[in-house]
Amino acid sequence: MTEPTLKEIRDAADRIRLYAHKTPVLTCTNLDQQVGAQVFLKCENFQKVGAFRFRGACNTVFSLSETEAQRGVATHSSGNHAQALALAARLRGVPANIVMPSSAPQVKKAAVAGYGGQTTFCDPTLEARDTTLAKVISETGAVEVHPNNNYQVIAGAGTAALELVYEIPGLDVVIAPVGGGGLLSGTAISVTEVSRQTRVIAGEPEMADDAYRSMQAGTIIPSIKPQTIADGLLTSLGKLTFPIIQKRVEQIVTVSEDAIIEAMKFVWERVKIIIEPSAAVSVAVLWEGKIDLTGLRVGVILSGGNVDLDQLPWQSLS
């Protein structure tokens, strides 16, 4: 079991069907003209909790045996995964323990609490997160659900691309963003298994380019304190996700911070939907000119839409 099979991703899709949205695929004439391609936007910003993360969390929580589930689930995250796991656990009626740095924004603390998650705060260091999570797990017996490097999370994440390739046949390319690689590896399995002629390409911030460098080196090279506006992509690849990406992803395209912000603003202005910077990384690939997409049918996974509307990135650009 080095990677989820297509059958396991299909099973995940059945498992989450009652809880997750089948998100729409949008097109935009303006965007197509800009890119010179036919672009199909898979809108995971419309997913529950505003991000694809709900698919993986939901699949994992509902894959647990009754005994496991009763002990609850646990993770450390201050982002979309925390909210996703809290909601998935609530839907199954089991506890979710979320370890979060005390420095996390109030809005994110409130969101997790709003979904019924039990939050344990820790100092904002990697060490404190790990020791606090270990302590929570030893006290509760909860099952750890890593945001990316988890078999069921990857299978769940792959259901978005599965819906996309079934709905839009004949895609030449599918682009997804890469951080910890859960979304990208799940996407890559679904796409390459269902539609063998379709290439999978990843978008990654230049400022957090561990996946790009890892692919070049043939071994995992983690990012050291990466800084990018795409705060969902700060994590580095893991032992489970890296081999899948090596095997199934054609190319990692890195994009600048300015390109991410411009892509995000373009989508807000022209497509009229809210996407977060991590999702804009995929869109930025369309303009980057590092791959020729002219005349192709291109699927883009818009990973999420959670943004602080009081702090928009282009305010600092202008």
Add this chain to the structure above:
Amino acid sequence: MTEPTLKEIRDAADRIRLYAHKTPVLTCTNLDQQVGAQVFLKCENFQKVGAFRFRGACNTVFSLSETEAQRGVATHSSGNHAQALALAARLRGVPANIVMPSSAPQVKKAAVAGYGGQTTFCDPTLEARDTTLAKVISETGAVEVHPNNNYQVIAGAGTAALELVYEIPGLDVVIAPVGGGGLLSGTAISVTEVSRQTRVIAGEPEMADDAYRSMQAGTIIPSIKPQTIADGLLTSLGKLTFPIIQKRVEQIVTVSEDAIIEAMKFVWERVKIIIEPSAAVSVAVLWEGKIDLTGLRVGVILSGGNVDLDQLPWQSLS
């Protein structure tokens, strides 16, 4: 011919089918919980040029005889109608003459030019707009297309609600914003003719409440220099739209500027779509508490999504 018939609205739908989007209807669990109703959002923010206006302009332009069309069309507008008419004319291959105050924002001038409209600038007064438009029409022989008080514009505008009531049966209420009344009157005809038990309710800014006062008085009472963030709703009702609204609209609900801004921000944050303040007026009605919507199925026409992302209204609230 005091008002377009249902058949004429259906004909309009056929006429514009090749050019206009059949826009999606979105739902949002968060919104439903907030309102205590089932809410169906008709997303005209995803329409061509980002607003329902394209429907009316397109229907009008493609209703013209070949002789009329060759003389071109003309209007005065600095808003969505200008862009809509320019694009519709370009699609038919005829000239669009747009009279616009020289004080209009650069981005709106550029948008009209981008759709191939020929702009004539005038002083920013009502008199200058009227005399300049009259001059353009006498020189070109162009057909005037009023943004609201025009039979074919109303029929075109009504196609959005027609799609909504066909797609979502059993609606109890449909809410649309009211400015000049083109959208509202077209909506009211479609809704009440197709689905007789469905009530039509309008949202209007308190700061531009001519429709509310006109309904109370039983005669048109224009707004004098209204000031509202909902800049698509500054126009007053006209002789064609007012009687339709009197006959078919149950109630006009006025909403405060703060309520408009809060509704707009809620939709951006939770539904993850961009709507403009005029569209948020309809959403604000859901919260206003002036009508009891508990447990009902409520359709909401989101009229458009054209916003200056560098000047967001909640920046002045916080």
